[in-house]
Amino acid sequence: MDGGMCDVVVVGNGIIGLSTAFELSQRAADLRISVIGPPAREGAASVAAGAMLNCFGEATVSTLGDPASIAKFAVTRAALDAWPAWLDKLCDAADGARARRSMRQGTFIVLGAGAAESTISNSHAIRSALATYDEPFEEVVPAEIKGMAPEVNSRPVRALHLPREGSIDAREVLALLERALTTRGVDVIPGTVEQLVISDGRVHGVRLAGGETMSAPTVVVAAGSLTQRFIEQLPPGAVPLMLHGTGLGVLTQRHGVPGFGQVVRTPNQSGACGLHLVPLDDLGHEYIGGTNLPSFLPSAGPSIGVSFNLLRRACEDFDHRLGYSRIHRWLVGRRPVTLDGFPLLGAAPSCRGLVFATGTYRDGFHSSPVIAAHLADVVLERAVAHPYFDHFVPERPPIERTSVAAAIDEFIVHENDDAVMLGIRLPYCVAPESISGHYRRTAEDVYSRMAEPIALLPEILNAVNNEPSECLRLLNPYLRAVRERYGAWVAPRALWCAG
Numbered sequence: 001m002d003g004g005m006c007d008v009v010v011v012g013n014g015i016i017g018l019s020t021a022f023e024l025s026q027r028a029a030d031l032r033i034s035v036i037g038p039p040a041r042e043g044a045a046s047v048a049a050g051a052m053l054n055c056f057g058e059a060t061v062s063t064l065g066d067p068a069s070i071a072k073f074a075v076t077r078a079a080l081d082a083w084p085a086w087l088d089k090l091c092d093a094a095d096g097a098r099a100r101r102s103m104r105q106g107t108f109i110v111l112g113a114g115a116a117e118s119t120i121s122n123s124h125a126i127r128s129a130l131a132t133y134d135e136p137f138e139e140v141v142p143a144e145i146k147g148m149a150p151e152v153n154s155r156p157v158r159a160l161h162l163p164r165e166g167s168i169d170a171r172e173v174l175a176l177l178e179r180a181l182t183t184r185g186v187d188v189i190p191g192t193v194e195q196l197v198i199s200d201g202r203v204h205g206v207r208l209a210g211g212e213t214m215s216a217p218t219v220v221v222a223a224g225s226l227t228q229r230f231i232e233q234l235p236p237g238a239v240p241l242m243l244h245g246t247g248l249g250v251l252t253q254r255h256g257v258p259g260f261g262q263v264v265r266t267p268n269q270s271g272a273c274g275l276h277l278v279p280l281d282d283l284g285h286e287y288i289g290g291t292n293l294p295s296f297l298p299s300a301g302p303s304i305g306v307s308f309n310l311l312r313r314a315c316e317d318f319d320h321r322l323g324y325s326r327i328h329r330w331l332v333g334r335r336p337v338t339l340d341g342f343p344l345l346g347a348a349p350s351c352r353g354l355v356f357a358t359g360t361y362r363d364g365f366h367s368s369p370v371i372a373a374h375l376a377d378v379v380l381e382r383a384v385a386h387p388y389f390d391h392f393v394p395e396r397p398p399i400e401r402t403s404v405a406a407a408i409d410e411f412i413v414h415e416n417d418d419a420v421m422l423g424i425r426l427p428y429c430v431a432p433e434s435i436s437g438h439y440r441r442t443a444e445d446v447y448s449r450m451a452e453p454i455a456l457l458p459e460i461l462n463a464v465n466n467e468p469s470e471c472l473r474l475l476n477p478y479l480r481a482v483r484e485r486y487g488a489w490v491a492p493r494a495l496w497c498a499g
Ligand SMILES: Cc1cc2nc3c(=O)[nH]c(=O)nc-3n(C[C@H](O)[C@H](O)[C@H](O)COP(=O)(O)OP(=O)(O)OC[C@H]3O[C@@H](n4cnc5c(N)ncnc54)[C@H](O)[C@@H]3O)c2cc1C
Pocket: 011, 012, 013, 014, 015, 016, 017, 036, 037, 038, 041, 042, 043, 044, 045, 046, 047, 048, 049, 050, 051, 052, 053, 054, 191, 192, 193, 194, 222, 223, 224, 225, 226, 227, 245, 246, 247, 248, 249, 289, 290, 291, 332, 333, 334, 335, 336, 357, 358, 359, 360, 361, 362, 363, 364, 365, 366, 367
């Protein structure tokens, strides 16, 4: 190796890489840690995040439906408790008094009159999760929410207030973490890692884009949606494919009218995330998000149609006076989403010293304190039992939450709901079933072209349908390799039902 040497290299400077490095530096002060990532963070999810600190607000009909989803929910519940102390710890390390104020508590979840089927189901799921875990909430009159002024046909019919769920200024927290790391003596290196240096079944360090190398016995890959290139250095099929969930957030400022005091959002909507508005300060700065379009290769950005629809719906469903707000910045980020939708968190047995820390999809910002604590245990080889994280070991066959037949039904609901959200209205003479029939044929066609049919999330099935040749070129070799490596794996759902 011709370059530097340290104990741990973290590849990626998003929220997961930085938080993991920070937690490690707190636990083992003498550990030599380097974080490598491009300062501009082009396309990084963390920069584009809202960032709502939502757990119950993110619940869907699937949240408590199978062991892996329940485990993921447990992580987000733990994060809800962890954030206040975590932020204090970051501020103390970085002397960032302002960031301490950037956390806001309180989230309103509103269900609009025109909500689609899956949105309504997800709103029931939120209620039921709140009751199951005895989480405080209050049913409120939608019209009494400060700032709410929707268009007449889009008035919310129900609203919940979750006092413990809120938001944080994502961009401020990233800056805070960088300051804290520098104070703790962690090396934050501007650059891009080209490849892992692997031989004899273990990692020895990384090679940077400029050709230099950095050696380390432990490498943590936290490269977000760009992790696939490193997955490809492991045996085929060992780790689920990494996809890109492109999303848009818009930073705006109010013009002459007061805004919302707390987060206002809808439940998650079919495969997309919920529409949300996050107040950022008392000067009228707000964040409007978000959209979600998964793809197998990084997309150039969200389409005009998706962006237009986001802003239209924020005006119609939340506050028509948003039409006067000024746009300060368009934020485009790619959520790291694996083929099965679950994260990759832990050591890779086929390559000693290699740890994956990614795949957090929609709630990585919120979950980051708990994920960082777990990854620090993994890196420091602490013998701690992690029943939740066991589901998310990176070397695994894809987790199937459900059967292929049920995944097709889910896809049909998802597509129908998308059409409703985009404003479709059928004349009386067109039966809704004819539209559903079209979506069923679409899904069955995709499945007939898959080498090994596995139950896909609706938005991922949609990604395959949008770009079939490009996706199947990557998907089919992966699925064949999974079959060869893991044999006829038993989906956790089947085990769960049997047990
Ligand atoms: C529009 C939008 C809204 C969202 N809203 C929320 C929300 O409200 N709440 C929430 O909890 N989550 C939200 N998320 C999801 C959340 O942002 C992600 O789960 C989380 O930020 C992922 O963090 P990460 O560090 O894994 O990935 P990233 O933030 O993508 O960071 C990866 C980093 O690695 C760097 N990198 C990539 N390749 C290399 C390489 N080869 N060498 C070195 N560095 C590399 C990248 O430049 C990047 O900086 C949202 C995401 C988006 C896009």
